[in-house]
Amino acid sequence: MGRRRWTEDERRDLLAAQRRSGVSLKAFAERTGVPYTTLLSWRDRREVGGRPRLLPVEVARDRVLEVRVGEATVRVEPGFDAEHLARVVRALRAC
Numbered sequence: 129m130g131r132r133r134w135t136e137d138e139r140r141d142l143l144a145a146q147r148r149s150g151v152s153l154k155a156f157a158e159r160t161g162v163p164y165t166t167l168l169s170w171r172d173r174r175e176v177g178g179r180p181r182l183l184p185v186e187v188a189r190d191r192v193l194e195v196r197v198g199e200a201t202v203r204v205e206p207g208f209d210a211e212h213l214a215r216v217v218r219a220l221r222a223c
Contacts, residue, residue: 139170144199197221 134142146156146167153171157164193204195213197220204213 134166134170142167143171 142160142162146153149156149159151159153167154164156162157167190206192206193208195202195204195217197217200220202213202216202220
């Protein structure tokens with residue numbers, strides 16, 4: 129039997145559950161059976177200094193876009209105001 133493959137949604141959900149649980153990453157790993165080093169690797173790839181990592185993206189203005197900041201999802205319709213979206217994302221990051 130090979131290694132367990134986790135989807136991006138599963139990884140995100142497990143990391144969110146760990147943050148909500150209030151227990152250490154190691155204790156959460158023991159409770160769930162997910163290897164500690166696996167959780168640590170996922171967290172480190174997603175976050176820098178405890179905050180979500182932001183990556184540069186190119187936005188196609190003719191398509192619906194979903195922006196996820198922590199637990200929040202912002203649905204952005206075509207023709208959006210980029211400056212307004214940036215303010216919304218900054219406000220969500222501050223929460």
